[in-house]
Amino acid sequence: MQFGIFTVSDITQDPTTGRTPTEAERIQATVAIAKHAEEVGLDVFALGEHHNPPFWSSSPTTTLAYIAGQTSTLQLSTATTLITTNDPVKIAEDYAMLQHVSGGRADLMIGRGNTGPVYPWFGKDIRQGLPIAVESYELLHRLWREDVVDWEGKFRTPLQGFTSTPRPLDGVPPFVWHGSIRTPEIAEQAAYYGDGFFANHIFWPASHTQRMIALYRQRFEHHGHGTAAQAIVGLGGQVFMRRNSQDAVRDFRPYFDNAPVYGHGPSLEEFTQQTPLTVGSPQEVIDRTLGFRDYVGDYQRQLFLVDHAGLPLKTVLEQLDLLGEVVGVLRTEFAKNRPAEVPDAPTHASLVAAKYGDEAPRQATPNANRGDNLTVGASPYQDAPAPAGSAFGPAATRAGGAR
Amino acid sequence: MTTKQIVVVSAGLSTPSSTRQLADRLAADSVAALAERGVEAEVRTFELRELAHDITNHLLMGFAPPKLEEALDAVASADGLIAVTPIFTTSYAGLFKSFIDVIDPQALTDLPVLLGATGGTPRHSLAIDYAMRPLFTYLHAVPVTTGVFAATSDWGGADGDGVRSLPDRIFRGAKEFAELVERTDRSQLVSDPFRLDRPMGHLIGGLAGE
Numbered sequence: 135m136q137f138g139i140f141t142v143s144d145i146t147q148d149p150t151t152g153r154t155p156t157e158a159e160r161i162q163a164t165v166a167i168a169k170h171a172e173e174v175g176l177d178v179f180a181l182g183e184h185h186n187p188p189f190w191s192s193s194p195t196t197t198l199a200y201i202a203g204q205t206s207t208l209q210l211s212t213a214t215t216l217i218t219t220n221d222p223v224k225i226a227e228d229y230a231m232l233q234h235v236s237g238g239r240a241d242l243m244i245g246r247g248n249t250g251p252v253y254p255w256f257g258k259d260i261r262q263g264l265p266i267a268v269e270s271y272e273l274l275h276r277l278w279r280e281d282v283v284d285w286e287g288k289f290r291t292p293l294q295g296f297t298s299t300p301r302p303l304d305g306v307p308p309f310v311w312h313g314s315i316r317t318p319e320i321a322e323q324a325a326y327y328g329d330g331f332f333a334n335h336i337f338w339p340a341s342h343t344q345r346m347i348a349l350y351r352q353r354f355e356h357h358g359h360g361t362a363a364q365a366i367v368g369l370g371g372q373v374f375m376r377r378n379s380q381d382a383v384r385d386f387r388p389y390f391d392n393a394p395v396y397g398h399g400p401s402l403e404e405f406t407q408q409t410p411l412t413v414g415s416p417q418e419v420i421d422r423t424l425g426f427r428d429y430v431g432d433y434q435r436q437l438f439l440v441d442h443a444g445l446p447l448k449t450v451l452e453q454l455d456l457l458g459e460v461v462g463v464l465r466t467e468f469a470k471n472r473p474a475e476v477p478d479a480p481t482h483a484s485l486v487a488a489k490y491g492d493e494a495p496r497q498a499t500p501n502a503n504r505g506d507n508l509t510v511g512a513s514p515y516q517d518a519p520a521p522a523g524s525a526f527g528p529a530a531t532r533a534g535g536a537r
Numbered sequence: 538m539t540t541k542q543i544v545v546v547s548a549g550l551s552t553p554s555s556t557r558q559l560a561d562r563l564a565a566d567s568v569a570a571l572a573e574r575g576v577e578a579e580v581r582t583f584e585l586r587e588l589a590h591d592i593t594n595h596l597l598m599g600f601a602p603p604k605l606e607e608a609l610d611a612v613a614s615a616d617g618l619i620a621v622t623p624i625f626t627t628s629y630a631g632l633f634k635s636f637i638d639v640i641d642p643q644a645l646t647d648l649p650v651l652l653g654a655t656g657g658t659p660r661h662s663l664a665i666d667y668a669m670r671p672l673f674t675y676l677h678a679v680p681v682t683t684g685v686f687a688a689t690s691d692w693g694g695a696d697g698d699g700v701r702s703l704p705d706r707i708f709r710g711a712k713e714f715a716e717l718v719e720r721t722d723r724s725q726l727v728s729d730p731f732r733l734d735r736p737m738g739h740l741i742g743g744l745a746g747e
Contacts, residue, residue, distance in 0.1 A: 264740075265740075268740045268741060272741060316730065316731070318731055318732065318733040318734070319733070319735055319740060321733070322733050322735075322736055322737050322740070323737060323740070325737075326737035337598065337599075337600075338599075338600055339600055342600070342731075345731040346731065349731060349733060353733070353736075357737075396597075396598060398597065399593070399594045399597035399598050400594045400597075400598065400602070404594070404602065408600075408602055408603070
């Protein structure tokens with residue numbers, strides 16, 4: 135099982151000092167947080183994507199590539215990559231690049247985003263959010279699996295004989311998680327492709343998460359990717375710890391009461407009761423987290439939100455020290471009674487092994503300069519695998535193929 | 538025959554409140570009118586005053602705390618709704634509207650509704666028809682023709698405004714409501730937000746096939 139942290143990249147005033155960090159400070163702090171996550175033994179660092187203040191992470195792959203260069207084992211992911219407002223072609227290129235420079239330590243979590251104004255900035259319509267997510271992901275999925283893609287849809291210009299470069303590392307696309315809070319269609323989408331499903335799980339009652347995961351597991355089996363118990367599930371969580379419970383509540387309360395996401399709403403006590411937010415001792419966090427398994431089954435990835443709401447870097451690093459201890463216990467406890475059929479979260483190594491077995495993985499090598507890249511059906515690569523795309527794309531059914 | 542579920546929502550702010558008093562009378566007459574038709578009914582009453590913080594939290598956070606969720610589920614699965622609010626500054630109470638705002642927009646489809654309102658003077662009585670009725674019509678609920686407005690003077694005598702007495706109006710509204718409730722069958726309409734309505738074949742095919 136993988137454990138890690140995720141950040142939404144908010145720049146929030148520290149309510150105890152009245153000071154708001156600069157963008158530069160928060161960006162450097164995030165790099166420090168990611169590096170420390172690896173030092174304390176966490177597996178995953180996931181970064182959000184936003185295109186409006188007070189958030190800074192508009193270009194996640196730039197940040198993640200830098201962090202990849204500063205770390206050696208940390209798995210780099212997103213929370214989430216916006217499939218609605220990003221061009222799926224650019225996502226295919228950016229994350230294949232990240233895969234290469236990180237040596238296969240990259241995966242990503244696809245989401246639709248929740249800020250209405252972002253859509254028009256990128257020429258999209260929020261009312262079409264779900265259809266865009268479905269169409270764009272189908273294209274992304276093909277771009278990583280077919281060297282030459284002919285494609286036509288409603289939400290971007292058509293592609294004729296397009297090749298997304300670089301080809302995924304070792305011919306294996308990055309593993310994809312689909313993140314959603316309460317959209318059954320997204321659980322279905324994850325199940326359809328045999329991808330992972332990540333339930334944000336924070337800010338929401340556990341009963342919502344339980345229903346969504348149950349649906350995803352059932353549909354995963356329906357689509358023939360394995361048993362329901364073998365579906366790949368990730369959960370969010372949010373914790374604040376001190377050695378003893380009272381100190382945790384006292385120290386976190388001003389941040390909770392003023393946080394843009396939930397301040398001025400329910401009390402800290404109500405919120406911890408109704409959602410997975412846990413404010414207390416390391417043992418309380420251990421107990422609560424182990425309880426997640428009771429309603430979602432054995433799962434693969436647990437990410438915690440630890441750095442938001444204006445918490446200063448020093449506090450976040452302290453949280454990571456405690457989280458390192460907590461995760462040590464969680465690894466042991468989650469391993470107990472875990473059925474043998476339940477897989478680990480896919481990694482690049484496991485995906486390569488699953489695809490190639492003992493054989494050497496594909497190393498894409500382009501042919502000499504083609505330039506045009508327009509001839510339907512031929513591969514621009516020397517090993518020339520069968521161009522599956524042209525057999526199914528719109529070009530296959532249209533007379534001629536010229537525009 | 539199955540027992541009909543009547544849910545009463547009262548948005549009165551004081552305790553005791555004349556709004557709750559009107560709600561209780563509407564409920565009692567409705568149960569009696571149903572009984573006359575040989576229909577059993579169960580009544581559950583929710584005071585929005587007790588849910589006021591939960592309603593605000595739902596508006597801010599997007600999910601219902603357990604007590605409010607219970608009320609929302611009860612309304613969504615009811616066979617009839619009795620909705621009563623005080624009239625403040627020419628319209629329903631803000632708390633009443635906030636409660637309506639956190640109800641799933643599909644949850645009230647075809648639901649028989651008996652409207653009631655209270656106010657200081659009979660001059661506000663049309664608020665039922667220009668404010669409350671359009672709200673429920675928009676949600677595809679079915680408010681019965683008679684809405685019952687109770688002004689302060691109505692509680693004073695049997696013949697408060699010299700037209701029909703309050704008990705007469707309550708009786709008439711309850712009778713119309715009972716007729717609708719008896720006939721209604723909403724068992725197919727109760728919506729589950731986590732149900733998968735569009736499997737992937739439909740999602741992708743729907744786009745390609747337009």
